[in-house]
Every structure is written in C-alpha cells, then in structure tokens.
Amino acid sequence: MKHNEYIEMISVYLYDELELDKKKLFEEHIKSCKDCMLELESYKILFAEISKEAQSTIDPKLLMEARLELRGLLRAQRNKVSISGKMLESLSSLISKPVGFALGGLSVLLIGVLIGYLVFKTPAVENTKTESSQSDQIKIQNINFLDPDPSDGQVEFTFDAIKSGHIKGNINDAELQKILTYAVLNEQNPGTRLNSINVINATQTQGLDNEIKATLITVAKFDENPGVRREALKSLKEIPIDNDIKSALIYILLNDTSSGLRIEAINTLVEAAKKGFSFSQNDLSLLREKIQVDNNNYVRFQAKNIIKEY
Amino acid sequence: MTLSDKDLIIKTQNGDALALEELIYRYDKLVLRLAYKYTGDTDDAKDIYQEVFIRVYKGLSDFQFKSEFSTWLFRITSNVCISFKRKYSKPNHLSLNDENNLDYVSAIPEGNELSPENLAVNAETGSRINKALNKLSSNQKMSFLLKHYEGYKIREIADMMNCKEGTIKKYLFEAVRKLRTQLENSY
Numbered sequence: 001m002k003h004n005e006y007i008e009m010i011s012v013y014l015y016d017e018l019e020l021d022k023k024k025l026f027e028e029h030i031k032s033c034k035d036c037m038l039e040l041e042s043y044k045i046l047f048a049e050i051s052k053e054a055q056s057t058i059d060p061k062l063l064m065e066a067r068l069e070l071r072g073l074l075r076a077q078r079n080k081v082s083i084s085g086k087m088l089e090s091l092s093s094l095i096s097k098p099v100g101f102a103l104g105g106l107s108v109l110l111i112g113v114l115i116g117y118l119v120f121k122t123p124a125v126e127n128t129k130t131e132s133s134q135s136d137q138i139k140i141q142n143i144n145f146l147d148p149d150p151s152d153g154q155v156e157f158t159f160d161a162i163k164s165g166h167i168k169g170n171i172n173d174a175e176l177q178k179i180l181t182y183a184v185l186n187e188q189n190p191g192t193r194l195n196s197i198n199v200i201n202a203t204q205t206q207g208l209d210n211e212i213k214a215t216l217i218t219v220a221k222f223d224e225n226p227g228v229r230r231e232a233l234k235s236l237k238e239i240p241i242d243n244d245i246k247s248a249l250i251y252i253l254l255n256d257t258s259s260g261l262r263i264e265a266i267n268t269l270v271e272a273a274k275k276g277f278s279f280s281q282n283d284l285s286l287l288r289e290k291i292q293v294d295n296n297n298y299v300r301f302q303a304k305n306i307i308k309e310y
Numbered sequence: 311m312t313l314s315d316k317d318l319i320i321k322t323q324n325g326d327a328l329a330l331e332e333l334i335y336r337y338d339k340l341v342l343r344l345a346y347k348y349t350g351d352t353d354d355a356k357d358i359y360q361e362v363f364i365r366v367y368k369g370l371s372d373f374q375f376k377s378e379f380s381t382w383l384f385r386i387t388s389n390v391c392i393s394f395k396r397k398y399s400k401p402n403h404l405s406l407n408d409e410n411n412l413d414y415v416s417a418i419p420e421g422n423e424l425s426p427e428n429l430a431v432n433a434e435t436g437s438r439i440n441k442a443l444n445k446l447s448s449n450q451k452m453s454f455l456l457k458h459y460e461g462y463k464i465r466e467i468a469d470m471m472n473c474k475e476g477t478i479k480k481y482l483f484e485a486v487r488k489l490r491t492q493l494e495n496s497y
Contacts, residue, residue: 008479008483011482011483011486012464012479012482015457015463015464017463017464042490043486043490046486046489046490046493047458049439049493050439050458050489051458053439054458054459056343057339057343058339058342058343058346062342062346062352062355062356063338063339063342065356066338066342066355066356066359066360067335067338069356069360070334070338070359070360070363070364073360073364074330074363074364074367077364077367077368078327181328182327182328185327185328185331186327211328214328214332215328218331
C-alpha cells in the first residue's frame with residue numbers, strides 16, 4: 001500500500017471505522033512512518049477542536065420560532081386535500097356498499113360539474129357549493145388552482161372538503177376529549193382554542209390524561225396567542241407538579257415575552273418549592289441566571305426565593 | 311412510557327396529530343442545528359427546517375419502515391440542504407461581529423460553566439470553523455456535518471446521501487484536508 005493511501009485512512013481510523021485488516025496494517029505502518037504519525041497527531045488535535053464546536057446547542061428562541069411557523073404550515077397542509085382522493089374518500093365513508101357504485105358515479109358527476117363551473121367562471125359558484133353541501137353534507141371551499149389550464153383536458157386544484165359534525169355528550173367522553181385536544185393544537189381561531197382548554201380543564205377531576213397534559217404543556221409553551229398560553233398554564237397549575245410541568249414552567253420563565261405569564265410560572269414554581277418539590281442543580285442555575293437578566297422585579301424576587309429554599 | 315418512533319409513525323398514519331408533533335419534536339433540534347450549521351443563516355435554517363418537516367408530513371403516510379425514521383429524516387434534510395437555493399443575497403459566513411448569529415448557536419456545551427475569556431475563545435474557534443465549513447462543497451459539508459456533528463457512521467451517511475461509502479470517505483477526507491488548511495491559515 002502506498003504512503004498516500006495511509007494518509008487517506010487517518011480520519012477513518014480516528015472514526016474507528018476501518019476494517020480490521022486495514023486497521024492492523026495502518027497501525028503497523030505508523031509505527032515506522034514518522035510522517036503518518038505526525039499527521040495522525042495533527043488530525044487528533046483538529047478533531048478535538050471540531051468536537052468542542054460540535055457540542056454547541058441551538059438557541060431555544062430560534063427553535064420556538066421555527067416550531068410556531070411549522071405549526072401554521074402543518075395546519076394549512078391538513079386543510080388541503082387532493083380532489084381525487086379526499087372527495088371520493090369522504091363520499092365513500094358516508095355511503096353503504098350497495099349504493100356505493102351509484103353514488104360513486106354521482107360523485108364523479110359532481111366533480112365534473114364543479115370543475116365545469118370553476119373553469120368557465122360561472123357566477124353561480126356559491127349557490128352550487130351550498131346545494132352540494134346540503135345534499136351530501138360536505139362543504140367545498142377554498143378552491144386553489146394548481147393547474148387552471150384546461151387546454152390539455154386536465155386541471156388540478158386543491159380545496160377544503162368539510163364535513164359538518166355535531167357531538168353532544170359527557171365531558172369525560174374519550175372521543176369528545178380527543179376532538180377538543182386536537183382543537184387546542186390545531187384550531188385557527190384562538191377563541192375556540194381557549195374554549196377547548198376551558199372544557200378540558202373542567203373534565204379533569206380524576207387526574208390528567210398524559211396526552212392532554214402533553215398538549216397543555218405544548219400550548220403553554222408555544223401557542224402564538226398569550227391568552228391561550230395563559231389558560232393552558234392555569235390548567236397546568238391545577239395538576240400536581242411533576243418534572244414535565246416543572247420543565248415547562250422553567251421554559252416559560254426563560255422564554256415567554258409576557259411578564260404576566262412569567263409571573264404565573266414563577267409563582268407556581270415557588271409554591272412547588274414550598275411544598276418540597278425538588279429542583280436540580282441545572283434548574284437552580286437557570287433560576288440564578290434569571291435573577292440577573294429578567295426585566296421584571298417580581299420575577300427576579302421570586303426566583304431568589306426559590307434559591308433561598310435550597 | 312415513551313413511545314418508539316415506529317409507534318408514533320403508526321399513530322401519525324392513523325391521523326394522530328399529537329403523535330406527529332411528538333415525533334417532530336424528538337428530532338427537530340438536530341435538523342435545525344444541522345440546517346443552521348449548513349447555511350450559517352437563521353432565516354435560511356428555518357426555511358430548510360419547514361421544508362424538511364413538510365416533506366416528512368407528506369411522505370409519512372407512505373413510510374414503510376424499510377429504514378430507520380432518523381435515516382429517512384436526515385436523507386430528506388441532506389437533500390433539502392444540498393438543493394437549497396438562497397432566496398436573497400446574504401453573507402455566506404458567520405461573523406464574530408454579527409451578534410445575531412452568535413445569539414443563535416451557543417458555543418457553550420450544555421452544563422459547562424465558562425469564564426468570559428474561555429467563552430470568547432470558544433466563540434472565536436466556532437466562528438473560524440464555521441467560516442472554514444463554508445469553503446467546502448455541498449456534499450463535503452453535509453458529509454462532514456453528519457459525521458462530526460451528528461455522529462453517524464460512514465455507512466449510514468452513505469445511505470442518507472444515496473451514494474457509496476467510498477464516495478463519503480472521499481468527501482470526508484477532502485473536507486478534513488480543506489478545513490485543516492483553512493484553520494491553519496486563520497491563526
């Protein structure tokens with residue numbers, strides 16, 4: 001093997017990914033090759049320097065911004081459906097098999113009518129949607145053309161196919177809670193998210209489901225609306241504190257731009273400290289940092305109180 | 311009990327939005343950090359982050375567990391990074407003078423207390439490495455980041471970047487050689 005080939009092996013050797021036979025050859029070679037030995041030492045220093053840099057962490061604020069933007073995008077994506085897939089899927093879920101073929105044909109006809117209306121820009125589109133939604137209980141709206149050119153015989157567009165639902169039941173019903181949990185995370189209207197949290201809050205008499213707790217934590221940390229964050233935080237305060245909730249409270253304390261929410265978070269942490277909840281050294285060092293930087297006197301004062309407890 | 315990636319994917323495939331969120335939050339710090347290291351720009355990193363997870367969302371319904379989720383995710387991430395075109399003309403490096411950039415990736419390893427002097431040295435080292443990284447080709451840089459920052463095996467990186475192990479070894483060798491030259495020149 002040539003000298004240069006051994007040089008090329010150095011990094012793979014340091015990754016510990018050389019095949020066994022090559023590793024033996026390499027180790028034999030460097031015993032007698034001063035150049036390769038020096039090169040190896042130089043690589044070790046370089047890798048150590050890179051390794052230090054590789055431990056750097058991403059700023060939580062950047063991560064929060066990215067997550068909020070992603071949530072908005074995913075919300076928009078969920079509302080989009082493909083014309084061929086979702087329309088037939090929704091219809092087939094509504095109809096029984098014996099009449100499926102007949103109504104399937106009808107659905108294709110409806111799609112054709114809808115395309116015809118849209119492509120030729122009929123002024124009666126609104127009426128057509130309403131009638132269609134009344135007859136099969138699916139509302140078609142937010143049509144967005146991807147390919148509006150009919151010259152090749154095909155067009156492509158997305159739309160929202162919304163099936164109305166109505167549910168009335170016990171507030172502890174699992175299905176009902178699942179819908180509300182989904183609403184808390186995904187509803188565009190902050191008022192609806194707020195109402196959903198209130199209902200969830202009223203249901204939690206027998207301890208909190210882990211999934212709901214995780215949702216409340218996510219919302220308290222990341223919801224773009226401070227009122228919704230506050231309501232989620234209030235719900236969390238009603239639950240006996242554990243490590244997940246403590247981490248969420250510290251996150252809010254360190255990152256939330258609303259001083260009101262930071263005060264809620266620090267008050268909850270103070271209460272927990274008084275009741276004997278234990279804080280790690282890392283928690284305490286974050287609180288010490290908070291004493292230095294928070295622009296709210298009360299938050300700084302309460303952070304000091306927690307540290308005094310230890 | 312913590313659910314496995316596979317459990318979360320199956321739940322996501324059945325329409326569970328919370329499972330998708332948990333799956334994303336399990337890996338998104340790594341994706342964002344990789345994107346930031348790759349581009350050196352917070353806005354570009356966020357754009358890549360969004361693009362990666364929208365592709366994950368769209369592709370997850372067809373995911374058939376032929377590879378690990380993380381391998382698939384980083385394959386998407388490396389594809390998006392490599393094909394990423396800058397929308398706006400921005401300086402292609404991190405600068406010590408750019409306080410915004412230094413804010414976003416801390417050079418402080420988690421849990422370590424550093425003196426102001428050490429902090430300055432670490433920030434300077436990080437800046438030099440970042441500048442040197444920007445001299446690498448797309449494939450060299452991505453191979454290097456996946457190896458040295460994310461700790462993947464050469465075989466795994468080859469799988470993610472859809473090429474042979476020998477090719478990855480060449481990328482890594484060239485990347486390390488260039489980085490060493492760049493760093494030596496910057497002292």
